[in-house]
Amino acid sequence: MFTLHCKPIGYRMANRSMSRLAQWCSRVFMVEINEKTEPIYFALSSKPGARNSELEALFGSGKLFSVCALCDGRVQSARSHVHLKTALAEKLAPGCDLFDTASFLPDVNNSLIRGFFLRDNSALSSAERVVTQLQQKGSVCVFRYTREENGHYLCSAVTDEPAERERIYYVTPAPAPQHHPSTLNIINSDVFYQMAEAYKVLQECSDVIPESKAVLELVEEQQLESNSSHDKRFPVIVIEGLDATGKTTLTCSLQKALGAVLLKSPPECLAQFRQRFDAEPPLIRRAFYALGNYITAAQIARESSHAPVIVDRYWHSTAAYAIATAVSGREENLPAVGSEIYEWPSDLLRPSLVLLLSVSPEERLRRLTHRGLDKTEEESQLEINHLFRRKVDEAYKRIQNPACMVVDASPSPDHVLEQVLCLIRNKCNL
Ligand SMILES: Nc1ncnc2c1ncn2[C@@H]1O[C@H](COP(=O)(O)OP(=O)(O)OP(=O)(O)O)[C@@H](O)[C@H]1O
Ligand SMILES: Nc1ccn([C@H]2C[C@H](O)[C@@H](COP(=O)(O)O)O2)c(=O)n1
Numbered sequence: 001m002f003t004l005h006c007k008p009i010g011y012r013m014a015n016r017s018m019s020r021l022a023q024w025c026s027r028v029f030m031v032e033i034n035e036k037t038e039p040i041y042f043a044l045s046s047k048p049g050a051r052n053s054e055l056e057a058l059f060g061s062g063k064l065f066s067v068c069a070l071c072d073g074r075v076q077s078a079r080s081h082v083h084l085k086t087a088l089a090e091k092l093a094p095g096c097d098l099f100d101t102a103s104f105l106p107d108v109n110n111s112l113i114r115g116f117f118l119r120d121n122s123a124l125s126s127a128e129r130v131v132t133q134l135q136q137k138g139s140v141c142v143f144r145y146t147r148e149e150n151g152h153y154l155c156s157a158v159t160d161e162p163a164e165r166e167r168i169y170y171v172t173p174a175p176a177p178q179h180h181p182s183t184l185n186i187i188n189s190d191v192f193y194q195m196a197e198a199y200k201v202l203q204e205c206s207d208v209i210p211e212s213k214a215v216l217e218l219v220e221e222q223q224l225e226s227n228s229s230h231d232k233r234f235p236v237i238v239i240e241g242l243d244a245t246g247k248t249t250l251t252c253s254l255q256k257a258l259g260a261v262l263l264k265s266p267p268e269c270l271a272q273f274r275q276r277f278d279a280e281p282p283l284i285r286r287a288f289y290a291l292g293n294y295i296t297a298a299q300i301a302r303e304s305s306h307a308p309v310i311v312d313r314y315w316h317s318t319a320a321y322a323i324a325t326a327v328s329g330r331e332e333n334l335p336a337v338g339s340e341i342y343e344w345p346s347d348l349l350r351p352s353l354v355l356l357l358s359v360s361p362e363e364r365l366r367r368l369t370h371r372g373l374d375k376t377e378e379e380s381q382l383e384i385n386h387l388f389r390r391k392v393d394e395a396y397k398r399i400q401n402p403a404c405m406v407v408d409a410s411p412s413p414d415h416v417l418e419q420v421l422c423l424i425r426n427k428c429n430l
Helices: 009-015 021-026 053-059 074-091 127-137 195-205 211-225 247-258 268-278 282-303 315-326 361-371 377-384 386-398 413-428
Strands: 028-032 040-045 063-069 096-104 113-120 140-147 153-157 169-173 236-240 261-264 309-312 353-358 405-408
Touching: 021 040, 021 153, 040 053, 053 169, 063 074, 063 096, 063 127, 074 096, 074 113, 074 127, 074 195, 074 282, 113 127, 127 140, 195 211, 195 282, 211 268, 211 282, 236 247, 236 315, 247 261, 247 309, 247 413, 261 282, 268 282, 282 309, 282 315, 315 386, 353 386, 353 413, 405 413
Parallel strands: 236 309, 236 353, 261 309, 353 405
Antiparallel strands: 028 040, 028 096, 040 169, 063 113, 063 140, 096 113, 140 153, 153 169
């Protein structure tokens, strides 16, 4: 388990002067060159450290900067990070490399601050102008890295304060932490374990995203209407899986075969808001989907009092996609099996059975192509990003209480239906 330390360090730092480089010295920096290679870790120190070939390869000979958006609230920080990325991608000249970076306290939950690392080999050396312009416009923190003649790298803050500008630290190699840094902020930023936590996020955004209010009203309405004394008279069966694994086909057949009620998450009443929230950073997007599950839960509680209920996607999808997106790099970086991150939310209605439809990547691609529908950005990413698909699949399988049962969904629709009906009869006495 992680050390539980939930102080929002990023926001506390933001409240002080942006450029106090000394505040960053207890932190480790991670630069991710690409998804397939190991990140490079370094720290800042008042004394020079050993030289290291990885750092030399990263820093090279170009002009180097690290940049991050620091704002007071988490909603503002999340949105500013996205705006900063867009601005950098638009303004930097060809010849500039832009890498994702983050700083963190090793193995301390909620300590991750995301940012960017710039390596400027462009003919016009435009990066410095671009980052100082962005800094002047808003809450952007910028560090510059330079190389001494003896090969050591130095870090200083880009700031108007002369005393602060002269403060210089050595860049020293740092070991990889036990837990991948991208797992540190998952709880209550990517995955929510109580309705109140997701609710708070949408409340915090209601000024900038007016649709949040309508979503919160729907959540409240459904909670009031729901029958809280759910006595589980009829089973609740959730069908999960990556897109195009056959969930729609199977859930419709199950509905007919069992005389069941068919529900889905996100529920129909949120369909009009989905595109809006899909365009927002993970904190907001994931809170929206989390609330969708609570609306569906209220519907399940009502409907299962008179018929079996089939649900097309539920919390397994919300958590698995959120975790796979938050955790950068390879599958090995996912939180370990048994981590609290895979635990079902304490206040969310638990289904009787969760079935995960599984097909080979080739068959999925064949079905996607055959269907020829528009795909969301995340779906297209699944197709092209093998690493992402493997992380979603693995996260699905690590979720506990209830865990999912994997069903081979590659045979014909009739065969899959037969197989699933058999499972339901065995497990749910239907
Ligand atoms: N068992 C099967 N064998 C072959 N093709 C199938 C099977 N089940 C579904 N299909 C086809 O695969 C495509 C995707 O199926 P479906 O829409 O049911 O998947 P889905 O999991 O609901 O996708 P999404 O999550 O993107 O909505 C459709 O064209 C469907 O006809
Ligand atoms: N309960 C749910 C349902 C869906 N999502 C997210 C995860 C993906 O981004 C996308 C997949 O849904 P589809 O396009 O197949 O309708 O929606 C979620 O987080 N929680």
